[in-house]
Structure formats: C-alpha cells, structure tokens
Amino acid sequence: MKNYLLKRLLVAIPSLVIASVIVFTLPRLLPGDAVQLMVEEKAYGKDIDDLRAKLGLDKPIYVQYFSWLGNIARGNLGESLWTKRAVSEELARRLPVTLVLGIISITFAILIAIPIGVLAAVRADTLRDYAARSVAILGLSVPGFWLATLVIILPAMWWGWTPHLSFTEFTQDPVRHVVQFLLPGAILGIASAAAIMRLTRAMLLEVLRQDYVRTAWAKGLDERFVVFKHSLKNAIIPVVTILGIQLAQIFSGTVIIESIFGLPGMGRFLFDAILQRDYPVIQGINLLVVSVIVCMNLLVDMLYAVLDPRIRYS
Amino acid sequence: MANGIEAVATAETFPHRTWRLPSAVAGLLRFCRRKPLGALGGLCVLAMLVMAAGADVIAHYAYDQSIPGARMQPPSSRFWMGTDNLSRDMWSRVVYGARISVTVGFATIVLGTLVAAAVGISSAYVGGTYDIVVQRIVDAWMSFPYLVIILSLMAVLGPGLLNLILALSLLIAAGGARVIRGAALSVMQNPYLEAARAMGSGHLRIVLRYVLPNVMATIMILATIGLGGVILAESSLSFLGFGVPPPYPSWGAMLSGSGRSYMYRAPWMAIWPGLAISLAVFGFNMLGDALRDGAGPAAAGR
Numbered sequence: 121m122k123n124y125l126l127k128r129l130l131v132a133i134p135s136l137v138i139a140s141v142i143v144f145t146l147p148r149l150l151p152g153d154a155v156q157l158m159v160e161e162k163a164y165g166k167d168i169d170d171l172r173a174k175l176g177l178d179k180p181i182y183v184q185y186f187s188w189l190g191n192i193a194r195g196n197l198g199e200s201l202w203t204k205r206a207v208s209e210e211l212a213r214r215l216p217v218t219l220v221l222g223i224i225s226i227t228f229a230i231l232i233a234i235p236i237g238v239l240a241a242v243r244a245d246t247l248r249d250y251a252a253r254s255v256a257i258l259g260l261s262v263p264g265f266w267l268a269t270l271v272i273i274l275p276a277m278w279w280g281w282t283p284h285l286s287f288t289e290f291t292q293d294p295v296r297h298v299v300q301f302l303l304p305g306a307i308l309g310i311a312s313a314a315a316i317m318r319l320t321r322a323m324l325l326e327v328l329r330q331d332y333v334r335t336a337w338a339k340g341l342d343e344r345f346v347v348f349k350h351s352l353k354n355a356i357i358p359v360v361t362i363l364g365i366q367l368a369q370i371f372s373g374t375v376i377i378e379s380i381f382g383l384p385g386m387g388r389f390l391f392d393a394i395l396q397r398d399y400p401v402i403q404g405i406n407l408l409v410v411s412v413i414v415c416m417n418l419l420v421d422m423l424y425a426v427l428d429p430r431i432r433y434s
Numbered sequence: 435m436a437n438g439i440e441a442v443a444t445a446e447t448f449p450h451r452t453w454r455l456p457s458a459v460a461g462l463l464r465f466c467r468r469k470p471l472g473a474l475g476g477l478c479v480l481a482m483l484v485m486a487a488g489a490d491v492i493a494h495y496a497y498d499q500s501i502p503g504a505r506m507q508p509p510s511s512r513f514w515m516g517t518d519n520l521s522r523d524m525w526s527r528v529v530y531g532a533r534i535s536v537t538v539g540f541a542t543i544v545l546g547t548l549v550a551a552a553v554g555i556s557s558a559y560v561g562g563t564y565d566i567v568v569q570r571i572v573d574a575w576m577s578f579p580y581l582v583i584i585l586s587l588m589a590v591l592g593p594g595l596l597n598l599i600l601a602l603s604l605l606i607a608a609g610g611a612r613v614i615r616g617a618a619l620s621v622m623q624n625p626y627l628e629a630a631r632a633m634g635s636g637h638l639r640i641v642l643r644y645v646l647p648n649v650m651a652t653i654m655i656l657a658t659i660g661l662g663g664v665i666l667a668e669s670s671l672s673f674l675g676f677g678v679p680p681p682y683p684s685w686g687a688m689l690s691g692s693g694r695s696y697m698y699r700a701p702w703m704a705i706w707p708g709l710a711i712s713l714a715v716f717g718f719n720m721l722g723d724a725l726r727d728g729a730g731p732a733a734a735g736r
C-alpha cells in the first residue's frame with residue numbers, strides 16, 4: 121500500500137504542474153490589443169508597458185513562469201488590478217463562504233442519493249426503480265440557475281415570501297447566517313445527488329449478483345442485513361472515488377448560485393473578476409481551486425486504498 | 435430514420451399486400467418497447483430538432499419583433515407562452531432558441547468528438563511516453579471545474595458564437611479522449627488486429643479499418659450523452675452573459691439580464707425557457723442512457 125500511495129502521489133504532482141502551466145498561460149493568450157483596451161477602459165496601468173509589467177508579461181516566458189511559481193510558493197498571488205488588494209487576502213476572505221456552501225451541498229447530495237440509490241438497486245426494474253432513475257436524470261438535466269430563479273420567484277408570487285438575497289455575517293445573526301446557505305446548498309447538490317444515486321445503484325446491483333450475497337441470502341439472513349452489512353459496504357467504495365469530481369462540479373455551480381443568492385464567495389468573485397478582466401484574480405482562483413481538487417482526488421484515492429484492503433496495487 | 439419513413443410510405447401505398455415490418459421500423463419499435471424511457475427521450479430530442487429546423491414556420495412572430503400593446507401579457511390563445519418585458523412573443527423566442535441550442539450543441543459535439551477521437555485513439559495506439567504525457571494533460575485539464583476553465587477561456591477569447599463553440603469543444607474533447615482511449619485499448623487486444631498487422635497493414639490502415647469502426651459505438655454514445663451536457667453548459671454560459679449576444683434568443687440568456695426584475699410580475703418569462711432547457715437535456719440524457727444500456731458494458735467505456 122505504501123507503494124501505491126507513493127505512485128499516486130507521483131501522478132498527482134505532474135497533474136498539478138501541468139495545471140499550473142495552464143493557469144499561467146491563460147493571460148498570455150490575451151492579444152496585445154486586449155491589454156491596450158484594459159489600459160484605456162479600466163485604467164489598470166499608467167500605460168501599456170506598465171500594465172504588461174503588472175501582468176508579468178514583460179520578461180522572457182520561462183523567467184516569468186519560474187518567478188510566478190516562486191511568488192506563489194511565498195504565498196504571493198499578485199494584487200488585484202481592480203481593488204488593488206492582495207489576491208491571497210481577497211481569497212482568504214471569500215474561501216470560507218464557498219467551503220460552507222460546498223460542504224452543505226455535498227452532504228445534502230450524499231444524504232438523499234445513497235438511500236434512493238440503494239432502494240432503486242434492491243427493487244431493480246420495478247416502478248419505484250424507474251421513478252428514481254427518471255428523477256435522477258431529471259436532476260442532471262434541470263439547470264441550477266433555473267431552479268434558483270424559480271425558488272426566488274414562485275414563493276414571492278404565491279405567498280409574497282422571498283429568500284434573503286443579502287449576505288448576513290455570522291457575527292450579526294448566527295442562525296440566519298447558517299440558514300442562508302441551506303437553499304443554495306440544496307440546489308447545488310441536486311446534480312451531484314443524481315450522479316451519486318446512479319453510481320450507487322449500478323455498483324450495488326453488481327454486488328448483489330455476487331456469490332457471497334447469494335450465500336448470505338441462503339443462510340436466511342434478514343434483507344436489511346444482506347443489503348447494508350454485506351453488500352453496501354462493498355458497493356460504496358467506487359462511489360467514494362467520484363466525490364472529487366462532484367466537488368469540482370459543485371464549484372462550477374457556485375459561480376452561478378453565489379451570484380443569484382448574493383453570497384460573497386469565490387465563485388462570485390471569479391465571475392466578477394472575469395467581467396473586470398482582472399487576470400491576477402482569475403489566475404489566483406484557478407490555481408487555488410485546481411490545487412484543492414487535485415489534493416481532494418489524492419485524498420479520495422488514499423481513502424480508497426484504506427477502505428478496501430483487498431486492493432493490492434502493483 | 436429516413437429509411438423508416440420511406441418504408442411506411444410504401445406500406446400505405448399497398449395496403450392489401452401482406453408485408454413484414456421493415457427492419458428499421460421494427461428496430462425502432464423494439465427500442466420503444468424495451469426502453470420506454472429512452473423512447474421518451476428520443477421524442478423530446480425529435481421535438482427540439484423539429485423546432486430548430488422549422489422555426490420560421492412554427493414561430494408566430496420573429497424572435498426580435500415587438501408587438502405593440504402586448505407587453506408582459508400572460509399566456510393566451512394568441513401568445514401561447516405570454517410575452518416578455520419588450521413585448522416579444524415568448525413562444526416564438528423559445529422556438530428560435532432551439533436553433534441556438536441545436537447549433538451550438540451539434541457543432542461543439544462534432545468538433546469536440548473529432549478531437550477526442552484523434553487524441554484518444556492515437557494515445558492508445560502509440561502508447562509509451564506520448565500516452566503518459568497526453569493522459570497527464572487530460573488529468574490536469576479535467577481537474578478544473580468546467581465553468582471556471584470555460585469562463586476563463588471566454589474572458590481571453592471574448593464572447594461570440596464561434597468562441598463559445600471552441601471553448602465548449604475543448605471541454606468535451608478532454609473527457610471524451612479518456613473514454614475513447616479506454617475503448618481503443620480494449621479493441622487493440624483483439625486477435626484480428628494482430629492478423630491485420632501480420633498481413634502487413636500500415637498504421638493508418640489499421641487505425642481506420644480496424645480500430646475506428648470498433649470504437650464507433652462508444653463515440654456515438656459519448657456524443658449523444660455529451661449533447662445534453664453541452665446544451666446545459668451553453669445555457670449556463672448564456673445565462674452569465676458569455677453566450678450568443680442578444681437579441682438572438684438563447685434559452686439561458688432569456689432567463690438572465692434585464693428581464694430578471696420583471697419575472698416577479700411575469701413568471702412565464704422565467705418558466706418556459708428553463709423548461710425548454712430541462713426537456714432538451716433530459717431528452718438527450720435519456721436517449722444516451724438507453725443507447726448505452728443497449729450497447730452493453732463494452733461500449734459504455736467505463
């Protein structure tokens with residue numbers, strides 16, 4: 121297992137390096153006149169040379185990359201062209217909002233997906249199974265921004281009630297602070313719930329066909345015991361591995377959902393930065409998010425090895 | 435499909451002849467019976483394609499036509515889906531919106547799948563260092579949340595239909611390349627490939643005659659499932675204002691922007707475009723799922 125973990129780490133590092141190159145390349149794809157435009161429209165620099173220096177575009181490309189990496193290693197992500205504040209500072213302020221939102225939505229997704237997935241597998245090819253699968257596909261199909269819009273508009277129309285769209289700090293009102301995350305968190309979690317449910321069903325169906333499950337049945341064990349104790353434990357392992365992908369999905373959703381619900385998180389910050397063409401911020405967020413996701417995937421894979429002692433990776 | 439329609443026409447021309455169902459129609463019926471949900475999805479897809487192709491006939495008004503005195507009218511026999519804050523007929527706009535989704539969807543899928551197939555098959559066939567490097571790049575690319583990377587790309591490329599299609603196809607290509615590589619690797623285990631090599635076939639011939647046809651099923655299924663995802667991504671980007679510029683109606687854009695403040699008084703402005711997106715994506719997902727189940731685990735690629 122030590123070998124496996126080491127190998128997995130060796131795979132993660134190149135991914136991270138390549139990802140950093142992608143992030144680094146982004147503003148360098150900007151055509152020169154776009155930089156000129158940024159000077160003229162946004163007054164991001166005194167003149168084009170000044171802005172090129174701020175964007176780090178003024179030295180040979182390999183020098184740029186390594187000095188950029190060096191700065192990052194020292195926690196310096198540059199400063200926002202728009203607010204003139206350090207990017208790392210801005211990110212630190214917004215990260216908790218997105219983290220809470222992400223944790224709520226993944227928890228919500230797991231809580232509804234696994235029971236329904238188990239039910240759909242145990243009662244495969246019955247009406248209940250069809251219903252669960254259809255609802256899951258529907259969950260993958262309905263755009264989050266539409267659900268969010270409906271959740272805001274319909275109650276307002278029917279009962280004159282709208283969810284709070286301004287952010288409440290924890291220090292102001294702890295209860296409202298937590299409550300304001302629930303609705304957006306649930307909406308964000310729906311697509312992930314659908315994906316997790318489908319995988320749970322597929323994996324559990326596979327396990328239920330195994331000989332040892334038939335043996336468990338033949339021993340006359342209770343259904344609950346067979347399903348939860350014998351089968352689910354083995355079926356759930358692959359489900360754990362897609363949680364990393366789901367987190368990436370959820371972060372995509374936060375870009376839209378945070379904007380709609382007025383939550384000052386990283387997703388909304390990214391969107392604003394893109395509208396302002398604030399490249400240091402765009403780079404900073406990209407780098408942070410991709411690092412978190414690569415680390416999560418690494419963690420999940422390690423968990424995989426711990427959960428399933430049968431696996432001996434060669 | 436065209437075969438099926440022709441065959442039905444023949445059967446109607448000779449009503450007294452005893453005839454057997456032509457194989458295309460029989461196949462279609464069998465698919466409907468075995469996969470009712472898939473057939474339902476196919477129906478949604480068909481409805482969308484018809485709307486996109488026949489928008490000029492189906493829509494009652496032009497998509498950007500203001501109708502005097504018809505501002506924010508509720509749905510009625512004249513305006514099936516009501517009108518918006520600029521007095522435009524929602525039904526006509528939803529119908530024309532299908533065109534955007536279909537255009538972006540198919541263009542992206544064709545481009546993305548071509549790149550995915552080229553990268554995936556070459557990665558499997560060449561192997562070695564090339565394979566490892568390509569796979570690491572795909573890994574890194576897929577570590578980005580899709581909206582983050584697409585929005586960042588759009589910030590560099592600038593908005594517009596072509597840039598939208600380019601950015602979305604890059605997204606499709608990465609995920610697709612990995613699945614197609616897997617399928618190609620399993621095809622390459624077959625003895626007939628060894629036979630072809632023994633007969634002296636060149637690399638290009640082996641790839642085009644033996645590998646490509648055998649991963650075609652995977653590619654087609656991937657494309658069908660991918661279409662739903664692309665339409666959803668397009669609507670998200672349009673919602674955020676990075677899609678097709680107004681006044682051309684994209685379903686996502688119809689839900690955003692200046693219209694949002696009017697939606698409290700005219701909720702039909704919010705309901706129909708979202709429903710259209712959901713049904714279109716639902717259709718492709720259902721159809722793709724049914725096709726994948728039908729093709730067996732080998733073609734599923736996972």
